[in-house]
Amino acid sequence: MKVDSIKNGIVIDHITAGKAMELYNMLGLDRLDCPVAVIMNVPSRRTGRKDIIKIDAGIDFDFDVIGYVSPNATVNVIKNEQICEKKHIDLPRRLVNIIKCKNPRCITTTEQEIEHIFVRSDKGEYRCLYCETKAK
């Protein structure tokens, strides 16, 4: 299978196999008007299998989303068909307005315009800042 390389844009590489569509939706890539390639289940020397997303435009997005969905992913910024910047993504300490608390008793279910904040515990779990329910 051949996917053309991009001239100027972004490649999100080393996405955990099977996670590319979740990332595509959470980053809102469906709303872009440029070509986006979602390549899944690609052989990888490091992890066996991986997913890749190629975006044919330079855009800004929330790196914390990538860290949350696939903490080992890398982001390559491409200019004139060359990688001009490579970013390794870590698990973010806080997630702000990325996921919502599922606890029906949480204040975030009723309070207007509240930020949905999750904080990573020492064990690496994300818990709602307000009610401490674990993210699902």
Add this chain to the structure above:
Amino acid sequence: MRSLLNILDLSVEEIDELIAVANDIIANPERYQEACKHKTLATLFFEPSTRTRLSFESAMLSLGGNVLGFSEASSSSSAKGESVSDTVAVVSGYADIIAMRHPKEGAPLVASMHSEVPIINAGDGGHYHPTQTLTDLLTIYHEKGSFENLTVGFCGDLKFGRTVHSLIGAMSRYNGVKFVLISPDELKLPTFIKEEFIEDKGIEYEQSRILEDVIGKLDILYMTRVQRERFFNEEEYLRLKNTYVLTADKMEEAKRDMIVMHPLPRVNEISTAVDSDPRAAYFRQARYGKFIRMALIMKLLGVKA
């Protein structure tokens, strides 16, 4: 400015100080009767409560302060759809300190983010109830003389019982404490509480479905009510509400110096026949609540006698 949202916001040393002040208030109430003169406590109770609200109000009045507030959401602007943050931003202009109860978990944290005065969490859903825990600790101090080397049994609703979660968190900081968790499978202690406060600290514990099997080991039996308001399903509430009833017969199996605590109100989980047993500490416990709240209000307002 400091708020109290979770009992663990207070260090062990600060809890010791509060207990010392509460004991001095018990011994010398007249020294404190003007400690909070010209200060106002607002009690914002978005969920009904008798004991906690009256205890806060009585505490502030005994310190010579004033109280204002509401006792249910329907008599506040939240019935018109006002947010917690807006309500608190307004009320913090009228009061020097706010005690707040809300059915939604995390509401006091939201309040503290928008308040210009200290917030005391007076209960947020099934989450935390730190002033009940302070009350419980003052009770244990008076009844047992120490927080160390005690086997504490929690019985009933350990899933939604916020007083249980807070007291386990507080007691887990003392040496030699053991926990016995007595509940039906449906109302077991949440895993994250068990992991964080018991297993990760290497504290000895056991779980049981049957109170009679373990009552003889306990120094403290902390009974709880199965709370109707925490269930979305009435059928499940009815099925579980009569799971544990402490009777005079069961008390026969307990140690002679065990104490029975309960955050109250009780429904039927402790037979009234147990009330006359000197080991029944729950009415004494309710009285301690006022004194520890007096000490807390003074601490958060930064006033001294």
